[in-house]
Structure formats: C-alpha cells, structure tokens
Amino acid sequence: MLKNDEVPFYEPMLEKMIKKNKKRLNYDFLSSKLYNDVDVFFIAVGTPEKNDGSADLKYVYEAVDGIIKNITKNTTIVIKSTVPVGTNNKIKEYIRDNLKKFIINVVSNPEFLSQGTAVQDEINPQRIIIGTDSKQAIKTIKDIYKHKDEKYVLTDSNTAELIKYASNSFLALKISYINEVSNLCEKFNANIEDVEKGMKMDKRIGKYFLNAGIGYGGSCFPKDTKALEFMAKSVNSEIQTITATIKVNEKQVTKMLDKARKYYSNFDGLNVAILGITYKPSTDDIRDSPAIINLNKLLEYKTAISVYNPIPIKKLKEIYKDRIKIVNNIAETLKNADICFIFTEWQQIKEMNLKLFEKNMRKPIILDGRNCFELNQIKDYRVIYESIGRKTINNLN
Numbered sequence: 001m002l003k004n005d006e007v008p009f010y011e012p013m014l015e016k017m018i019k020k021n022k023k024r025l026n027y028d029f030l031s032s033k034l035y036n037d038v039d040v041f042f043i044a045v046g047t048p049e050k051n052d053g054s055a056d057l058k059y060v061y062e063a064v065d066g067i068i069k070n071i072t073k074n075t076t077i078v079i080k081s082t083v084p085v086g087t088n089n090k091i092k093e094y095i096r097d098n099l100k101k102f103i104i105n106v107v108s109n110p111e112f113l114s115q116g117t118a119v120q121d122e123i124n125p126q127r128i129i130i131g132t133d134s135k136q137a138i139k140t141i142k143d144i145y146k147h148k149d150e151k152y153v154l155t156d157s158n159t160a161e162l163i164k165y166a167s168n169s170f171l172a173l174k175i176s177y178i179n180e181v182s183n184l185c186e187k188f189n190a191n192i193e194d195v196e197k198g199m200k201m202d203k204r205i206g207k208y209f210l211n212a213g214i215g216y217g218g219s220c221f222p223k224d225t226k227a228l229e230f231m232a233k234s235v236n237s238e239i240q241t242i243t244a245t246i247k248v249n250e251k252q253v254t255k256m257l258d259k260a261r262k263y264y265s266n267f268d269g270l271n272v273a274i275l276g277i278t279y280k281p282s283t284d285d286i287r288d289s290p291a292i293i294n295l296n297k298l299l300e301y302k303t304a305i306s307v308y309n310p311i312p313i314k315k316l317k318e319i320y321k322d323r324i325k326i327v328n329n330i331a332e333t334l335k336n337a338d339i340c341f342i343f344t345e346w347q348q349i350k351e352m353n354l355k356l357f358e359k360n361m362r363k364p365i366i367l368d369g370r371n372c373f374e375l376n377q378i379k380d381y382r383v384i385y386e387s388i389g390r391k392t393i394n395n396l397n
C-alpha cells in the first residue's frame, strides 16, 4: 500500500505528506539494499503488551538484527519505540556481543506524538528527549531535527526511557483522577464540567487531560501504565498511584453499561445503537477502545447492535462480520433503538441534530460516555439523557 502512496491507517495529513515526498521515500524494507551506506536508523516498531503486563521486545530485536547483519559502515540507531527502562543499554551490549566490524551508537529518543495530530506533533514537538552517552550521536540527531536548543533534554538512556513512561502514565493518572471526581459529582449532584473549568483555570493544574469520560484507551496508555507497574515490581518497588489509575480505568470503562441497567435489568431482545467506536476521535484505531470493550459485553446478550462511526473501520467488519450492523449515518443507526450509547466524541456526533433521537428511537434513552451535548441543549427534547458527572435529564415521564 505504501508503495502506491496509500496509508494503511487513517491519520490526517499523512497521506498528503507521503505523496509530497514520494521521491525521497523507499519502502524496500525486506531488501538488504536498504541498509547500504545508512547514517542513521530509526527503530519505531511496536512493543505490544505481554500477558503479564510487560512489553514484548521481539520486534525491536528483529530490527536490530536486520541492522547488525546488513550494515556497510559505522552507524547510529535511534530507538523511538517505547521500551522498558534499561533496554537501550541491553541493546548496546547485544550489539557489542554480535557485531565486531562496525561501531553503532545507540540513542533513546522516545516518541510523544498523539494519533490524530501525529504529523503536527512530529513537525512541532514540545520537547525532544535524547538519551545517550555519545556526543556524536547527539550532534547527528540535532542535525536531523534542526529544532531550537531549548527543546532538547539531554540525558542518559535509562532516564530517557523513564521520561516516556512517566509522561504517559501521568496523563492517564489525570484522566482517572477526574473520572473519580466525576463519580463524586454524580453522588453530590454537582457538575463535572464546571469542576473541570474551575480546575483548569489554575495554571499549576493545567487545562489538558482533565476531561471526564468512560476512561482512556488506545495503543499507549493501557499498555504503558501496566508496563510501568510491571517495571516497578521487577525492581522490588511499586508505583501505587499508577496501580490505582489502572484500577479506576477498568471500572470506568463500563460505567455506561452499569447505568443502563437502571432502565433494562436484562439487555436481551434490545435494539442497541452505538455512536463512535474508536478510542478517540480523528483516528480509525480501535485497539483497547473503551467502545469495543462495551460492544463485546453487549454481544453477550441477544441484542441487535447498530454501530455508527464517522470514518469507516475496516477491522470492524473483519472481526464482527454479521454480528453487528455497521451503518454510515446516525438516523439509521438510531432507527427503532431501545437505547443509544455514545462512546467517542467525534465532531460529527457532537454536532448531530438532537431531534434524531426522539424521531428515530423506539425508546430515546441516551447514555453519553463523552459528554457530547450541553445539558441546556438536550433538555428541550423528549429523551432520557445520562452523561458523566452531570445530572440526568428525564423527559419521558
């Protein structure tokens, strides 16, 4: 697909960029020619979670092996993949034991881009962490990136690796924290949006990653928090705040299903509408998506499920085949539904015509896990509307 200028996943701006730089890109990654005369290798392969929560490094080592076998001169390896603390040092030893002909500098340079804004994040990063003891390697990286000096944090590789886990886990911690506060809001009849607003105005707290919802998902936060917890245990230590973060998230993810039981003690026989299936908007990624966890739970019942997502998700059809109906417009998804779950805050969902709920649903019960609508907007419709950390609107009585 890449050879035909096609990107195998959805990421805004990426396809345009790949087309623009067509002449400079070569995808012969299985050929040894790729390794000829290369000054710098970037390793950016996945490090998936193993059953015990640790990170699987097999793809990283496969990439290192390819380099060791095929290089034709001294070179630098930049590790962008999120790898457990100590991995860069182990790779250095591995190279020393297996390669005598050339010298390779190894640099930890963790990646902080977010899906959906990946190209922007890459072009204009907030910081660049370089973990290495090689002055030559630092120069090589700075020559490539050409950013202002104040953007760089120069450190050793263990520290660089830890910065990545500490950053991702801290963001996950903020989310679990605000989610717990939202649960308190529901108990005290307080409003989470105003709590968030009030907190975000304090610069020390900051305005990002404090949006309550049905928990974090995706290919990074769930995996990296567990990997950090695993790493702490491996050195006979602990990181209790992150252990709590993980536990809170597990519970939060199915919060809307718990709320739905108020209306239906058994989901058998229901028509269910789902709006949004990705782990966040502007991506087609459903890995560890809270929506998928909920969908799988709903499929344990005899439910008829219609799913709408603003951009098509190929994988959904492959995985679920005829067990769900994939629909490309909101009105049809809602047709005759007994309940509607909103799992992702896509702009198309936030801006939908609210009349569609009462017009199309058999029973307009809406469980919004991402607070997509203002209570003031929705209160004028004949619906039951439950969201996160805000009062319930019940206009059906």
Ligand code: UDX
Pocket: 111, 112, 113, 114, 115, 116, 168, 171, 175, 208, 209, 210, 211, 212, 213, 214, 215, 216, 217, 218, 219, 220, 221, 279, 280
């Ligand atoms: C994350 C980090 O942000 C990025 O720096 C790192 O390189 C990779 O992991 P990403 O997984 O693309 O990026 O998504 P992000 O925008 O961080 O969102 C992760 C999850 O947190 C999503 O499920 C999102 O819905 C959730 N989230 C985010 C909240 O529930 N509330 C928030 O306030 C922010």
